[in-house]
Amino acid sequence: MANAGLDLRVSASATLGLAYTGQVGARAQDHAVKGGFTYRWSAQPPRLRSPEADASGPDPRSGPSPSK
Numbered sequence: 001m002a003n004a005g006l007d008l009r010v011s012a013s014a015t016l017g018l019a020y021t022g023q024v025g026a027r028a029q030d031h032a033v034k035g036g037f038t039y040r041w042s043a044q045p046p047r048l049r050s051p052e053a054d055a056s057g058p059d060p061r062s063g064p065s066p067s068k
């Protein structure tokens with residue numbers, strides 16, 4: 001009996017998978033290939049900011065800064 005599998009992360013949220021299972025006997029053979037796609041999402045996606053935005057200070061979309 002042989003089993004092999006591979007998962008490839010195509011993005012931060014998505015994974016492609018491929019698996020093989022095989023068995024060879026004296027009078028019979030059995031082979032299977034299985035593919036899969038997994039997508040995971042969160043309630044709030046991460047914010048992407050450019051290096052220029054980091055140099056210019058806080059993100060104006062994040063709201064007012066807390067008072068001291």
